[in-house]
Amino acid sequence: MENLRIRWFQWAAPQSFYPLAGRLWPWFAALAAVLTLAGMYLGFFVAPTDFQQGEGYRIIFVHVPASWMSMLIYLAMAFWAFLGFTFNTRISGMMTQALAPTGAMFTFLSLWTGALWGKPMWGTWWVWDARLTSELILFFLYMGYIALTSAIDDPRRADRAGGLLALVGAVNVPIIYFSVKWWNTLHQGASVSVTKGSSMAQTMLWAMLLMALAFWAYSIAMALYRVRGIILQRERHARWVQEVVA
């Protein structure tokens, strides 16, 4: 047990995490590429055409995994922020910052593909549905985090202030979701609902799961790749960085 603990904290030092991240990220990137190809193939060529929505439904294979990732990455950021506050490790703040752009990207992708999907299915790009609205607010939260951390010059303060914001945001996400949901039922009658009653075909489910795993691998690869850049930038005065760069 004692040994295990020491090993975990060994990776908390930027100096030892940098090569680890360097070794890991190509594997995750390759995994992401393979899974994306498999998922795309299954989703676009094997999965049957939906009898109600035709071919247009196939955007689900990007849309749903992107929405999942957008929420999951915010939780992951809150997790790293929490680790940062409890253990006071420097790498936690760097990981939080490294995850944020990927999360914002997936949130945007989810909104974008949702609009593309909504146009042929509901005849409109946007509805003030509870899920769409709370996804948009999640996007605002990501933007707020990125704006705050990039406005603070001192990296330690940026990490801690951003971490606190991520935690406050994570507490607020369910409250926002339920308030928007209630607001939605108050204002609109039953216009459109994003939830589909139909059960999915087995291949569709598999394609979606593959794509979700691909996005997982992509997020991990991107976060590790980005954290390497952040480490180099932050530790540029350290001797080991100068040796690595030289």
Add this chain to the structure above:
Amino acid sequence: MSAFMAVLQRDLRLALRRKGEVLTAVFFFVVVATLFPLAIGPEPETLRKIAPGILWVGAMLASLLSLGRLFAPDYQDGSLEQMALSQAPLPVLVAAKVTAHWLLSGLPLTLLSPLLALQFGLDAPTMGVLWLSLLVGTPLLSFIGAVGAALTLGVRGGEVLLSLLVLPLYIPALVFGSGAVEAQLSGLEYGAQMSILMAMLLLAGFFGPWACALALRIALE
């Protein structure tokens, strides 16, 4: 408790020596509320329908406007650092400052709101619900906003950043606050929205100062 009262009295006295700053936020609220009828048109039916939303958004923006001054002057002259070093727990002092902020921005807005509601043609019971929802809602806005104000303390472009951070977090208060007024307006029960607003106020009043004190320590170190 004595520390709480001392900080509260100090902040109130300081603010009352510079009345202009307090009045600015209140007049901002009045001006914003006046712009909407001019932009949308004077039809009483439309105005009555949009009044809860407009008055609530106006109150939110006015509360946001004065948030920048919550900690900034004390941060600049160093008294915030003294507060952080003092024996009294920082969350208590923060709670006092937030209370002072509410007394100076939220409460005047709330007191003024029936007058603006009159302009929008709301009837007396609806006016009462609006008043009540703002009375519960504006301190909630102050508590949430204080965390954002502490996070952006002394940061480049802090004022704009503050609105970007805080406005998304204000959304639940907006939904339930204006929702209560709208429920009354359409003849429904407003008790549920008001209870949730109250519950959120209690949660924010308990956890807000604590998170805010943490943010202040981050800014001060």
